[in-house]
Amino acid sequence: MAPPPAEPPRRRRPALGGLPRLALLLPTLVITALCFVIPLGLIAVYSFGTVNEVNFDVYFGWTTQNYHDFTSTLYLHTLARSVFLSLSTTLSCAVLGFIFAYYISRQPPRAQQLLLVAVIVPFWTSFIVRTYAWVDLLQNLGPIDRFARALGLHGHIDILYTPYSIAIGILYSYLPLMILPIYVSLERIDPALYDAAADLGATPFRQFRRVVLPHAVPGLIAGIIIVGVPALGEYVIPEILGGGKTLMAGNLLADQFLETGNYPFGSALAVTVMVVLMLLLFLLRRAQPAVEAQ
Amino acid sequence: MTATTTTTTPAVDLAGVEKQFGDLVAVRHLDLQIQPGEFFSIIGPSGCGKTTTLRMVAGFEDPTAGRVSVSGKDMTGVRPYRRPVNTVFQSYALFPHLDVYENVAFGLREARVGKAEVRVRVAEAISLVQLEGRESSRPRKLSGGQQQRVALARALVNRPDVLLLDEPLGALDLKLRTEMQTQLKDLQRSVGVTFCYVTHDQGEAFSMSDRVAVMNLGLLEQVGTPEDVYHRPASLFVADFVGKANRFRGRVTDGSAGVYTVDIDGIGSRRVPGPDGIPSGAEVVVVVRPENLRATPAESRNGLTATVIDAAFLGAVRTIRLQAAPLGELTSAAGGAGAAPAPGSTVSLTWDENHAWLIQAGD
Amino acid sequence: MNIRRHPVAAPLSLLILLFMWVPLIVVAVNSFNTQTIMAGWGGFTTHWYSLAWHNEDVRTGLKTTLIIAVASSVLSLFVAVTGALWWRRASPKARAVYDGLIFARIILPEVVFATALFFLFLKIHFSLGLTAIVIGHTVWNSAYAALIVQARMAGLDPALEEAAADLGATPWRAFRRVTLSALMPAIVVAGLLAFTFSFDDVVTSVFLQGASNSPLPVVILGMIRFRITPEINAIGLLVMLFTVTVMSLAVIFYATAGSLGRAGRRGSMLDMYR
Numbered sequence: 036m037a038p039p040p041a042e043p044p045r046r047r048r049p050a051l052g053g054l055p056r057l058a059l060l061l062p063t064l065v066i067t068a069l070c071f072v073i074p075l076g077l078i079a080v081y082s083f084g085t086v087n088e089v090n091f092d093v094y095f096g097w098t099t100q101n102y103h104d105f106t107s108t109l110y111l112h113t114l115a116r117s118v119f120l121s122l123s124t125t126l127s128c129a130v131l132g133f134i135f136a137y138y139i140s141r142q143p144p145r146a147q148q149l150l151l152v153a154v155i156v157p158f159w160t161s162f163i164v165r166t167y168a169w170v171d172l173l174q175n176l177g178p179i180d181r182f183a184r185a186l187g188l189h190g191h192i193d194i195l196y197t198p199y200s201i202a203i204g205i206l207y208s209y210l211p212l213m214i215l216p217i218y219v220s221l222e223r224i225d226p227a228l229y230d231a232a233a234d235l236g237a238t239p240f241r242q243f244r245r246v247v248l249p250h251a252v253p254g255l256i257a258g259i260i261i262v263g264v265p266a267l268g269e270y271v272i273p274e275i276l277g278g279g280k281t282l283m284a285g286n287l288l289a290d291q292f293l294e295t296g297n298y299p300f301g302s303a304l305a306v307t308v309m310v311v312l313m314l315l316l317f318l319l320r321r322a323q324p325a326v327e328a329q
Numbered sequence: 330m331t332a333t334t335t336t337t338t339p340a341v342d343l344a345g346v347e348k349q350f351g352d353l354v355a356v357r358h359l360d361l362q363i364q365p366g367e368f369f370s371i372i373g374p375s376g377c378g379k380t381t382t383l384r385m386v387a388g389f390e391d392p393t394a395g396r397v398s399v400s401g402k403d404m405t406g407v408r409p410y411r412r413p414v415n416t417v418f419q420s421y422a423l424f425p426h427l428d429v430y431e432n433v434a435f436g437l438r439e440a441r442v443g444k445a446e447v448r449v450r451v452a453e454a455i456s457l458v459q460l461e462g463r464e465s466s467r468p469r470k471l472s473g474g475q476q477q478r479v480a481l482a483r484a485l486v487n488r489p490d491v492l493l494l495d496e497p498l499g500a501l502d503l504k505l506r507t508e509m510q511t512q513l514k515d516l517q518r519s520v521g522v523t524f525c526y527v528t529h530d531q532g533e534a535f536s537m538s539d540r541v542a543v544m545n546l547g548l549l550e551q552v553g554t555p556e557d558v559y560h561r562p563a564s565l566f567v568a569d570f571v572g573k574a575n576r577f578r579g580r581v582t583d584g585s586a587g588v589y590t591v592d593i594d595g596i597g598s599r600r601v602p603g604p605d606g607i608p609s610g611a612e613v614v615v616v617v618r619p620e621n622l623r624a625t626p627a628e629s630r631n632g633l634t635a636t637v638i639d640a641a642f643l644g645a646v647r648t649i650r651l652q653a654a655p656l657g658e659l660t661s662a663a664g665g666a667g668a669a670p671a672p673g674s675t676v677s678l679t680w681d682e683n684h685a686w687l688i689q690a691g692d
Numbered sequence: 693m694n695i696r697r698h699p700v701a702a703p704l705s706l707l708i709l710l711f712m713w714v715p716l717i718v719v720a721v722n723s724f725n726t727q728t729i730m731a732g733w734g735g736f737t738t739h740w741y742s743l744a745w746h747n748e749d750v751r752t753g754l755k756t757t758l759i760i761a762v763a764s765s766v767l768s769l770f771v772a773v774t775g776a777l778w779w780r781r782a783s784p785k786a787r788a789v790y791d792g793l794i795f796a797r798i799i800l801p802e803v804v805f806a807t808a809l810f811f812l813f814l815k816i817h818f819s820l821g822l823t824a825i826v827i828g829h830t831v832w833n834s835a836y837a838a839l840i841v842q843a844r845m846a847g848l849d850p851a852l853e854e855a856a857a858d859l860g861a862t863p864w865r866a867f868r869r870v871t872l873s874a875l876m877p878a879i880v881v882a883g884l885l886a887f888t889f890s891f892d893d894v895v896t897s898v899f900l901q902g903a904s905n906s907p908l909p910v911v912i913l914g915m916i917r918f919r920i921t922p923e924i925n926a927i928g929l930l931v932m933l934f935t936v937t938v939m940s941l942a943v944i945f946y947a948t949a950g951s952l953g954r955a956g957r958r959g960s961m962l963d964m965y966r
Contacts, residue, residue, distance in 0.1 A: 059778035062771040063834070067793045070831050074808035077815065131708055138705035150709070157712045159939040162892050163909050164928030167916050168715035171722065178718075210712065260799065268801020271894050275916055285803040292807045293899065302811070305804050312801070389854055409857040410866075422855035426873045435869075436859035487859065 075309070082302035110287065110304075117267055117284040118311065120198060124205040125213075125263040131206075132213030132258060133251065139214075140221040151218070158211040166204055166275050173200050173276075196278030204272040209265075213258040220254030221247065260319055264312050284308050338401040340365040340491050340523040341386055346395035348381050348547075355381040357547040359395065363491070363525055363540075368517045370526040370534035373544035373570070379527045382544070383493050386525065387416050400490045410439070415484035416493040419500075421476045423468035429455070429479050430464040436487040454486035457516065474505050481513075485520065494526045498533065510536050531571045535559070543567045559618075561604070561686050568616045568688060575622055575659045577615040578690070581607055589687055591615060595656050596633050603687025612690040619662035621684040624649055624676040633678045635659060640669045653678065716932065723925035740926035750927060753911035760822065760897070760907055761890035764829035765837075768886045769879055771830065772837035776845045777871075797835035805831065806899035813900070820902025828896040833889055837882035844878030877946055884942035888935050 139150045157165065172179055175191040183192050194200050224246065232242045270285035277286070284304065291301030339362040348356040356378040363369045371379040384390045385397055388409035397404045399414055415436070423432050433454055437447045455461060458478035468476055477497055484492055494513075498506045514537045517524045528534050534541050535555040543550040543558060543566075551563040562568035565576070579593035584600075591601045593615055601615050624635070635653035642665060649661045649670060661678070670676060723741070727734030744750050779787060797805075809828050813820060852874065856866035894909045901910060908931070915924050 056778055056781065059774045061774070063775040063778070063790070063838075066771050066831055066834055067797070070809060070812075070827055071793070071797060071805070074812040075805075077812055078804075078808045081811070131704075134701055135705050135708045138701055153709055154712055156936060157716055159888065159936050160716060160932035161909070161912075161928060161935060163894055163912050163916075164719060164924070164931060165715050167912070167924060167928065168719045170916070171718055172715065207711070207715070210708070264799045265801050268803045270801075270803045271913070274913070285801060288803050288807055289895075289899070292810055298811060298814075301807060305807055308801065308804055312799075316799075387858060389857075408862075409854070410860045410862055414858075416855070416858045418851050418855055420849055420851050422849055422851040424852060424855070424870055424874070426876070435856070435861075439860035439865065483859065 078302045078305050081299050082306045083299070113282050113287050114284055114304075114307065114311075116198065116282075117308075120202055120205070120283065121263055121266040121269075124202050124209070124266060125259055127202075127206055128209055128213040128262050129255060129259060132210055133217055133255065135210075136214045136217035136221055136254070137247065137251070139218055140224070147222075154211050154214055162208065163271060163275070166208065166272055169200065169204055169207065169276060170195065173203070195276070198277075200276040201269075201273050201283070204276040205266050205269060208272065209262045212261050216257040216261065217251055217254040220251050220257075224250050256319055256322065260316060263315060263319075267312060267315075268308055337365060339363055339398075340367075340400060341525060342396075342398040342401075343382070343386075344396045344398070346382070346385060346392045346397060348378070348385060348390060349393045354547055356385070356392075359549055361542060361549060361552065363523060365400075365490075365523050366521050367539040368514065368524045368526065368537055369540050369542070370528060370538040371542045371544060372528055372531055372534045373550075375529060376546070377544040378547040379529075379544050380495060383416075383495055383525065383527045386491065387414055387493050388412050413490040414493060415487050415489040415491075416495065417477075417480045417484050417497045419496045421468075421480040421497075423476055423479055423483075425468055428465050428467055429460065429471070432468065432479055433483045433486050435483060440487070450486050451482075454482040457485065457520070458482045473500050474509065477501065477509065481516070485516075485522065489522065491523045491525055494524060496528050498528075506533070513537055535571070543570060545570070560684075562616060562688060563604070565614060565616075565688055568686075573619050573660050573662075575617045575619065577617070577656065579613055579615055581609050581611045581613055581687075583609060589613075591687065595653075599685075600682045601685050601687045602683060607687065607689055614688045614690050615685050616688060617680050617685045619648060619660040620646075621680050622659065622661040623679050624651065624661045624663070624670065625679070626670065626674065626676055634675055635678055637670045637672050637674050637676060639672050642669065651676070651678070719925050719928045719932070722922070723929045725922075725925075740922045741930075744923045744926045744930075747923065749906075749911050749914075750908070750923075752905050753908035756822070756905045757891055757907040757909070760825050760829060761887045763826045764833050764890040765883045765886040767826065767830045768833035768837045769841075769883050771834035772841045772882060773875070773879065775834075775838050776841045776875075779842060780845065780850070794835045794838050797832050798839075802832070802893075802895040806896045809896075810899045820900050821904035824900040824902065825897050825907065828900045829890045829893060832896075833886040836889065837886050840882040840885065841875060841878045844875055848874055881942045881946045884938055884945075888938055891931075891935060891938075 135154070139147050142150065171177055173192070173195040174180070175193065175195070177195075179194075180192045194203070228246050229242055232246050237245060268285045268288075269283055270289055273283040273286050277283070282290075288301055288304050288308070291297050291304060295301075341361070341363040343359050343361040346356060346359040346361075347354070359378075359382065361382075371382060373379050381390060385392050386399070386404075388404065388407060388411075391406075399412060404412060424435065427435070430451060433451045434447050437450060442450070451464075455464060458481050460475060460478055460482065463471065463475065468479065471479065477500075480497065498509050501509060510533055513524075513526075517537075526534065526538065538555060540553060541555055541558050542552045545566050551558055551567045553561070558567060559571050562571065562574075565574075568574040568576075577593045577596060579591040579596075581589050582592050582598065583590040585607075586605050587602060589601055589603050589607060590598055591613060592598050599615070601613075603613070607613065624637075633653065635651040638650040638652055638658070640647055640649045645665050646662050647665050647667075647669060649663065651659045651661060653659050659678070721733075724736050724738065725734055726737045726739070775790065779790060782790065806828065809824075809831070810820075812818075813824055818824065848871070852870050853863075853866045856870045857863070861869060892909060893907070894913055897907045897910050898913070901907070906914070908927075912924060912927060
């Protein structure tokens with residue numbers, strides 16, 4: 036006797052009658068394999084190549100010279116600054132985003148929707164224009180400068196075209212991206228949980244720690260990934276708010292490809308950025324269950 | 330299994346049908362015929378193959394062996410959209426972006442039916458399921474019962490040869506379910522379309538069907554009227570599936586052709602009706618339904634005594650659990666009126682010898 | 693704790709909200725400001741708007757951006773929908789790879805991707821320009837579109853297409869009349885979102901434009917570099933209004949998609965007769 040049959044699996048029919056399923060995958064394959072994976076692979080391969088300084092020929096030969104060039108302080112410095120800027124703004128984003136998301140989540144539903152819309156609508160407007168607005172705001176003789184001087188500051192705020200303005204720019208642009216996932220996690224909290232915790236003897240602070248925080252963690256981690264990773268490779272914000280004096284990895288990379296033409300070195304840079312990102316992702320993914328277990 | 334000796338073409342004819350998914354055998358050699366105009370149900374536990382069988386009739390699965398015919402026409406290789414068959418799905422599968430009217434009209438539009446005729450037939454179908462006035466509603470605005478009726482109308486409006494229903498009442502609460510059962514039965518009677526109904530609920534199938542097929546592990550155990558299946562189960566599985574059954578082991582000592590003398594362990598020799606062809610000496614099981622097993626506080630006259638464990642009052646019926654060593658635990662059911670026997674008291678058990686049935690052991 | 697009245701959290705949250713809106717207000721106000729430096733209000737003027745309107749680069753940029761955005765949205769939708777249809781019946785392993793590629797396309801910094809694609813095009817001698825930009829945009833736009841379409845697809849009862857077949861629809865008609873129709877709200881939203889992203893894009897466009905006309909955001913970037921301040925605010929406000937309108941349309945459409953347009957007996961149903 037054959038073993039008893041379980042619920043029979045639904046037969047996989049071709050997705051559109053005669054059309055083979057592979058035909059459906061073709062557009063995605065072209066876009067991802069051809070135009071995404073292969074270019075990245077190409078970059079990785081050419082990061083081990085060299086460029087002829089004279090005729091700008093790029094040829095491929097196995098060398099780690101490009102990676103060695105990183106030991107030059109300038110580039111390492113830039114990379115380190117990128118990582119530092121990205122990390123610090125991500126953290127500030129996380130703190131501010133959390134506060135705001137928590138605030139929203141404790142409002143009545145109507146207010147919640149309104150607040151969310153209020154936070155998202157700016158996000159829909161032109162990114163470059165919004166970033167540019169900060170140039171106006173942060174420049175000496177701009178409104179913030181004058182406000183600070185009215186408060187008694189001597190001299191000027193001198194924020195524009197420094198790492199600080201870049202940080203503000205990144206914080207500004209990515210804050211909604213941080214708020215949303217945290218909000219989604221917090222919104223799920225059943226209000227009865229607060230009562231349950233109070234019933235079991237938890238003070239408001241402990242309620243917060245033991246009810247709110249654990250729920251927020253998945254959203255926090257998602258937010259940190261969505262913000263931290265792209266922030267590392269930011270190009271526009273340092274361009275506009277860094278004024279050409281402050282470089283991040285993204286600008287350096289663009290420069291190598293668009294100006295200098297040292298493609299192998301640029302490739303090595305790109306690969307390094309990707310490796311750092313994957314490391315970051317990996318660490319964050321590992322942290323997820325561990326933090327949730329607390 | 331009763332062979333049909335009728336001259337009308339069956340509405341559905343499954344000949345030697347088998348279905349295998351990889352090395353999973355969902356349906357084994359199935360020979361089944363559904364007569365035109367009857368309300369036919371397939372029942373069985375989950376995984377027994379009843380839904381797979383239904384899907385093979387609808388055309389969503391192709392049999393790995395055997396042949397499916399509808400109204401005498403071989404359906405091998407015929408796609409679902411070309412079969413004279415319509416299905417009412419378990420999840421109703423109403424099109425969310427269409428209102429009730431367009432849902433019901435869907436099949437007619439596919440068949441290129443003229444605008445005027447569509448209007449008439451849709452109105453007809455909608456009034457048949459008593460949903461007048463809801464034509465412009467979207468499915469998600471309707472209650473479960475209403476959605477179910479839209480699904481019904483959508484299928485029936487196409488005047489299929491056979492209507493297949495896959496556990497359509499599963500999502501409804503008990504009261505609604507019972508109401509719908511009556512409505513379905515009346516509907517089938519008035520429209521006259523052959524219904525093939527699949528469910529795991531034996532009571533539901535019994536209340537509506539002309540005939541019932543019991544399946545288990547891909548095999549057809551028995552086909553017959555609800556009475557046939559209940560009072561004359563072909564196997565122990567069927568006996569247990571369609572109701573509670575008291576079982577007594579024994580041996581045939583004499584008899585053939587429907588009536589046997591059986592030496593029942595712990596009781597003695599009794600006359601027991603059964604199917605033809607059980608040889609003398611065969612090991613058998615005597616099945617007595619609780620409502621046929623009478624428990625009286627009188628002195629035992631035929632040697633079967635039992636102790637009452639407890640009695641449960643269910644309103645119309647009182648079920649009494651009894652311990653009759655060495656036969657084990659038995660169940661008796663009596664009308665709710667009358668006194669409840671006290672737990673621990675001794676009773677004597679009897680049954681009308683016409684109200685038992687014999688099943689050959691090893692089935 | 694009642695955070696609504698929390699001494700720190702509440703005002704801070706309101707400050708954050710202000711923080712989000714101040715730049716927009718600055719741009720809006722400044723676009724009408726006669727003063728070229730934010731040294732204060734110099735008087736109302738629409739001079740910058742007429743300047744922007746007559747700026748040849750700006751007009752070409754707008755046209756270019758619109759072409760790119762439309763082309764990229766359409767392509768991205770095509771990729772996303774076909775991908776979602778494939779995904780329905782794909783094995784878990786294949787799905788994991790597919791989903792991973794969506795994640796990768798969204799997370800990867802645009803600069804890294806843009807340089808990689810730039811390099812590829814260089815190596816295979818594919819000319820940079822409009823087509824290259826459209827391709828580049830489509831790579832990440834299709835990821836966002838796929839996310840939205842997939843979410844909708846997952847909510848669809850798989851029995852729906854079977855029901856359509858049961859009622860006489862051939863596979864193609866079942867797809868058109870049932871699946872595609874049910875997916876339509878998601879498709880519209882995804883398309884509008886992709887359009888906005890393309891319209892707004894700087895990095896990929898910079899890398900892949902080659903010698904051809906620059907899309908509007910790149911034109912703006914150039915103007916910022918050369919400090920042609922005042923027009924930017926005017927252009928900025930117009931662009932902001934445009935993208936906010938498009939996105940609002942998307943949201944409104946999505947929210948009312950269920951009750952939108954009675955698929956009634958008249959009108960649109962006539963074309964169902966083929």
